[in-house]
Amino acid sequence: MWFRKSKPWHLDTDVVVVGTGAAGATAALAAHAGKARVVVLDKSEKFGGTTAVSGGVVWVPNNRHMAEVGIEDSFDAALAYVTRLADGRSDPAMIRRYLAAAPEMIEFVEGATPVAFKALARYPDYHPEFEGGRPGGRSLDPGLFDTNQLGAWKDKLRRSPVFGMTAMSVSEATDWGVFSKPSALPFGVLAKRFKQGLVCYGGALAGGLLKALLDRGLEPKLGTAVHELIVEDDRVAGVRAEHDGKELLIRARRGVVLASGGFEWNAELVGRFLGGPLTHPNSPPGNDGDGLRMAMALGADLGNMSEAWWCPSLVIPGEDYDGRQLHRGDFATRSLPHTIIVNRAGQRFVNEAHNYNDMMKAFFAFDPVSYQRPNLPAWIVLDAQYLARYALLTYVPGMPVPEWLVKADTLDELAAAIGVDARGLAATVARFNRFAVEGADPDFHRGESLYDHFYGDPEHGQNPNLGTIEQGPFYAIQVHPGAIGTKGGPRIDGDARVLRVGGEAIPGLYAAGNVAAGVTGAGYPGAGATIGAAMTFGYLAGRHAAAQPGAK
Amino acid sequence: MPEVEYATTMPLGRPQIWEFVKDMNNWAPFVTGYQGHEIIDDTDSIWTLKGDVGILSRTVKLRAHITEWIDQERVTFTLTGLNEKVDGGGVLVMTDDAPATGDDGADADAAPAPTRRRRWFGRRFLDWLFRRMFRRMHGEAPKRLTGPIGAVRSRLSFTLRMDAGGPTGPLVNAMLAPALEPAAEELANKIAAHLERVHLGGDAGAADDAAAA
Structure with missing residues (x-):
């Protein structure tokens, strides 16, 4: 915790978002939609966080695209399913909140970005035979994205080391038999797409989110690491950041959203908290628990700390x-x-x-x-x-x-x-x-x-x-x-506000994505459950923060 | 098949360039992503390079085989991937370039003209180098140097081509293409910069060697 004392602010805004993965970007877009001024920060020189290197799929039960592929779903079915998988490690009210808000979040994102999701009819839930599980449809494919739409930001979009060079949508990968018939893949088509600047999977989702931010004049400040939260009058009032070796004090009148990823690259935190010896994380190396440490410094309650999205x-x-x-x-x-x-x-x-x-x-x-x-x-x-x-x-x-x-x-x-x-x-x-x-x-x-x-x-x-x-x-x-990442961190409420021990919200502090206690507890309900929950609570955080009266 | 050519000129004669280029141990560290190399015999060597393929860095082992070796003119080679399905080759060519045209004997596009002191050391070094080469080739000292340093210019060009095979070939070639040009440019420029530093000044060690000679 850091008290500003008499130092002047370098920047004054309403909402500061820390991190540019799907959680942070969605939070920023939601806050902007709520008429808030928004500053987006990322310590990396690349945009997109863990999302950009992922499959980019978003798991949203009961989404409107399921009907397009002839699969029915219901809130109750999803609730039974996720509750079983959470294995008692998640607050039932939070599971309900996720399942209720996720379809709304998808509609918001599709309205605010160029991303047009498609239900993956043949991508099953990860336990499709469990009560409430589905044989497909809950996982949404972001399709392809043309990075030329980003102009000068094209090269600042993080690319996946695994999926970043083969621009095929998840739907195409499934249809083409990417696993069972790799020799038959249309490598000539993929080469052409590579030259054209098309990206897929997490790159497509992150690219679409970045495009939406840029369209709104919300240029992320990359290479800007947030070191501490600034507290004034018992509320989080801003952040102390660093850019090019210079201290940057940024005032956030309505709130700070932590969306800075997990702690899987921090060996000390991994050893202290995780239930297994995680030695080979798949995410970008910047996920070292900085958001977790900042929340802990303010007395945040923690949850789901022994769990990760194992792989x-x-x-x-x-x-x-x-x-x-x-x-x-x-x-x-x-x-x-x-x-x-x-x-x-x-x-x-x-x-x-x-x-x-x-x-x-x-x-x-x-x-x-x-x-x-x-x-x-x-x-x-x-x-x-x-x-x-x-x-x-x-x-x-x-x-x-x-x-x-x-x-x-x-x-x-x-x-x-x-x-x-x-x-x-x-x-x-x-x-x-x-x-x-x-x-x-x-x-x-x-x-x-x-x-x-x-x-x-x-x-x-x-x-x-x-x-x-x-x-x-x-x-x-x-x-x-x-x-893929850890999923333990500060506990949050239904508006993604970070909770103190005892359940009281810390005024002005929000968390979403892998930095926060995961709503699915021990389980991994389906492809994109990471991003689905991250975007949903990012959306809720941004919306709630924007609606605050704001510090004077 | 991705292929690039890059050329640079330098105010040195071909003998000076050749003396350096003919021994790959000299310029191997200038190759983009160089990790190490092992000389098998006069014509073959195995190179370990770490290069950016698209987004990430990969370690590639290549067998280089020299197919043409013409003193002070060219080295042609083929490349065969040992751990990746990739083949290729290239050629380093040295040619005489147009002589310097400026009043002071320096080309306007050339590197900054050496200072008087530097030129003196550089000149002495090149005299020494030439005498040494001459002695090695002819067993006796030269009668005199052939002309003033700076009055000659040479062109060093590097052509490189790589072709990925197998089913993923088209995709790998698409990723390789943007990386080849910087690689060719970097090698040619580093060789040129090194030679100019050594022969025309700025390298204390070379100057000392020249003085000692």
Whole structure:
């Protein structure tokens, strides 16, 4: 906490938004729509935060686009579904608030930006078989965005290291079989789009939001780090920021919205709070918990601190992004036929094709006797059949086998190379191969859920997720504990106001997105649940802040 | 196939340029994204480069094979990706450029004219270099230098082409294209800047060497 004393303000506005991901951008647009003057800050030199490197999908139950693809939904169905997944880690009133406000938020964003969402009819919820789950439609695709619309800001839009070069919408990726038929992708079309400046996924969403901000004269102040919240008369009155090494005191008469992302890149905070050893975050390295620290300094109550949007991660040594080793989230390799994940005993321990958030938790299993986590480290094991058909990170069939894959002619040799028990691996593969032939996995139920099928190969035998591992050479790559972001932070109320211990709102302080306590608790309801909640509470924050009378 | 050419001129003769360029150990660190290289034999070497491909940095290993080696004129080479499906090649060409035309013997577009003191050291260094080269080639000292430094100009051009193969080739080529031109430009300019610094002044070490000679 910082008291301004007699220093003059450098800038005077109504609402300061810290962060330019979907939460911050939506908050800024909502505040502007509420006739507030808005200043948007981001410590990065790029716009878009975690959103820009994500899939850009927005999970909104009961959205109006679902009817366009013939899928019905209801508030009650979504409530039952999210409540179960939250696993008691979220306030039921907040879940209700999210589900009620999210469709309204989507209509606001579509009205305020060039983004036109499309319901992904075949992208299932992450537990579609649970009560209230849906086989598709709740996840909204932002489509493509032409970065030339941004003019001089074109190069300031953050690009995803994974999706940033292949401009295909999520709908197209699904239709083209991006996972199961990578060799058939229209790379010529993608090259043309790359040259044209088209972007997809999170780049498209962030690009559309940036365009809307620029159209309103809200040029984000990039390279501006916020260090502290300024308190006057027991309310947050502004921020102390830094730009080009110079201190910048910015007055926020109606409120400050923290939308600065999670703390997944801060090893100290990760070690202190998270339930598992997160070592390989997938987000931009700037997500180091600065917003969390600022809220804690004002006595904010905290929630959901042990949770993250978990995601198994793979590494290609030497790939850098923002000056750090890139950790690529793995969504498909482990789901396609001819792969398994094993621990150092050579044993499977999870449905490999299950959703990335929930399956990651099996990696953290703890043996109280040995005081070890038996499922770390873990490895994806695959065979030549896999490489003949499917992609693996940057590899596409027809390319040289990457040197970052461990390769061996036999399973025994592979086990020795990766430090896995050879007898255990042999027994596991033999058992799995029987399952693959039979098309069913009674051990871990791989391939039983509609979700599993989405990332599988629909043209592969009886089960789109099961295939034998029997043709050498055999390969392995280590799977690391990763996360798209953390989702613990200051607790907020239904207007995204940050709460003190005891439940009282801190006047003038709001939080939305991964900096705040996640409304979905432990669960990950569907693709875009991160951004859906982030934008919804960003929208509520901006709207509420703009409606305040403002400090004099 | 993305291909670029970049050329620069410098107020030096081809012998001075060649002496530097002919040994790749000299200019290897000037290659964009250079991480290291391993010389296999007279014609082959393996290069490790870290380059921006679109958005992120990737490490690429390339085998360079020299296909043409003409003293003081050109080096032509092919490139073969060892860990990526990419092939290419290039050529470094040295030619005589138009002689200096200014009253003081300097081209108006050339780098700032060396100071008198610098020119003196540079001149001495080049005299030494020339004598040393001459001795190496002919076993005896030269009778005299062929002409004043600054009266000759040479053109160094660098052509580079890369072609990604495989199904993703069209996309990778689209990403490579914007990166090639800066890479060619950087290499040619760094070589030129280094040679001018060493031969025409500003490099204390070279000046000391020249004085010692």
